[in-house]
Amino acid sequence: MSSSGTLTSGDRLLDCGGIRKEFGGLVALDDVDLHIDDGEICGLIGPNGAGKTTMFNVVSGAIKPTAGTIRFRGDDITSLPQHEICRRGISRSFQTPRPFKSLSVLENVLVGQRFGNGESNVERAYEVLELMDLRHREADSPGDLTIVEQKRLDLSRAISTAPDLLLLDEIMAGLNPAETRNFLDLIDRLGENRSVFVIEHDMKAIMDISDRIVVLESGEKIADGPPSEVANDDQVVAAYIGEDAAEYA
Ligand SMILES: Nc1ncnc2c1ncn2[C@@H]1O[C@H](COP(=O)(O)OP(=O)(O)OP(=O)(O)O)[C@@H](O)[C@H]1O
Numbered sequence: 385m386s387s388s389g390t391l392t393s394g395d396r397l398l399d400c401g402g403i404r405k406e407f408g409g410l411v412a413l414d415d416v417d418l419h420i421d422d423g424e425i426c427g428l429i430g431p432n433g434a435g436k437t438t439m440f441n442v443v444s445g446a447i448k449p450t451a452g453t454i455r456f457r458g459d460d461i462t463s464l465p466q467h468e469i470c471r472r473g474i475s476r477s478f479q480t481p482r483p484f485k486s487l488s489v490l491e492n493v494l495v496g497q498r499f500g501n502g503e504s505n506v507e508r509a510y511e512v513l514e515l516m517d518l519r520h521r522e523a524d525s526p527g528d529l530t531i532v533e534q535k536r537l538d539l540s541r542a543i544s545t546a547p548d549l550l551l552l553d554e555i556m557a558g559l560n561p562a563e564t565r566n567f568l569d570l571i572d573r574l575g576e577n578r579s580v581f582v583i584e585h586d587m588k589a590i591m592d593i594s595d596r597i598v599v600l601e602s603g604e605k606i607a608d609g610p611p612s613e614v615a616n617d618d619q620v621v622a623a624y625i626g627e628d629a630a631e632y633a
Pocket residue numbers: 407410411412430431432433434435436437438439
């Protein structure tokens with residue numbers, strides 16, 4: 385059960401219905417229905433330009449859908465501002481971390497907390513930095529961190545508000561196999577008391593950690609199910625996975 389969930393029977397944690405997003409003449413999302421259940425790690429995959437990041441932008445409130453409804457714990461959050469959506473329990477990481485470079489590592493986490501619920505809590509910030517193995521870096525500038533540490537800082541900021549739903553956008557891109565393994569373990573731990581929705585191009589990694597996989601292609605959802613099922617779906621194989629699909633089944 386999520387930390388502050390008030391789910392009643394039949395409610396999804398996140399329930400997106402008929403999501404459409406147009407950019408001028410381009411349809412980035414075309415009538416997408418998807419949901420996230422409580423406590424679930426759900427992977428979102430699809431070829432470049434399929435609409436994955438646009439979906440995260442819509443769910444987190446960074447952009448508004450052209451049509452469709454987003455419900456979180458049963459409440460319609462479609463037209464809420466981003467900070468209010470964050471306050472309600474949805475937080476995200478970015479493909480490219482964007483720390484406040486003039487602030488220290490600790491201050492970045494404290495600012496993240498304020499964005500989420502208006503309150504800074506140093507003890508809680510230290511707990512997060514401890515979990516992310518960044519406590520020893522608390523006074524450093526984000527610019528002095530390694531790439532892996534910057535990703536950990538972005539994750540620290542994202543979880544600093546104790547979200548019930550964490551959106552992770554290609555957090556493992558550019559990492560070596562050992563670093564990827566490390567992040568997979570971290571995501572597993574983060575998923576112990578919250579739901580995680582994760583975009584990842586590393587097929588083996590996402591098949592390993594996800595309870596369920598949603599596949600987008602050209603803005604449309606073409607599959608939604610357990611990893612082994614999705615890996616064997618003809619449309620998915622044709623669109624995305626290619627001949628290696630059986631390797632992940
Ligand atoms: N702000 C925008 N203005 C115009 N077009 C956009 C905008 N954001 C996204 N798009 C277009 O929408 C489509 C979906 O993009 P999106 O970034 O969501 O795909 P993606 O699946 O995340 O791709 P990738 O795996 O390459 O990150 C693409 O054709 C992209 O060019």
